[in-house]
Amino acid sequence: MIISLRKVSRLARLVVYVALFSFIGFKCLSLVQEMFAPEDKYRTPAGRDAVKVDAAARQVQAENKPFWEETRERLGVFYEIGE
Template structure:
C-alpha cells in the first residue's frame, strides 16, 4: 500500500479545519447562550440592609434559643399569617 504525501497533507488539513471550526462554533454558541440567558435576580440581595436568608438563619443559630421557644414563635407567625 502506497501512502502519498498529498493524501496525508489533505487529511491533516481536514483535521485542523474541523478542530478550528468546531472551536469557533463552540465559542459563538457560548456567546449567544450568554446573551439569551435569563438574569439571575436572586444572586445578590437588593437593597442596602438586605441579607440573604442563609445569613439570617446563621444569626438565629448564633442566638441559640431553646427549640420550644423557636417553635412557639414560628407557630405564632403561622397562625397570624395563615401560611
C-alpha cells in the same frame, strides 16, 4: 501499500479545520446563549460587602457538627413536622 504525502496532508488539514471551526462555532453559540439567558438575580449578592447568609450559615453548621448529628436533627424535624 503506498501512502501519499498529499493525502496525509489533506487529511491533517481537514482535521485542523474541523477542530478550529468547531471551537469557533462553540464560542459563538456560548456568546449567543449568554445574550438570551435570563438574568439570575440570586447568583451574586448585590452590594459591595454583601454575602450570602444562608450559604455561610450552612457552611459553619456543617463544619461544627458531624454528619450523623445533623442527620439525626433533620430526621427529628421531619418526624415532628411530617414534611
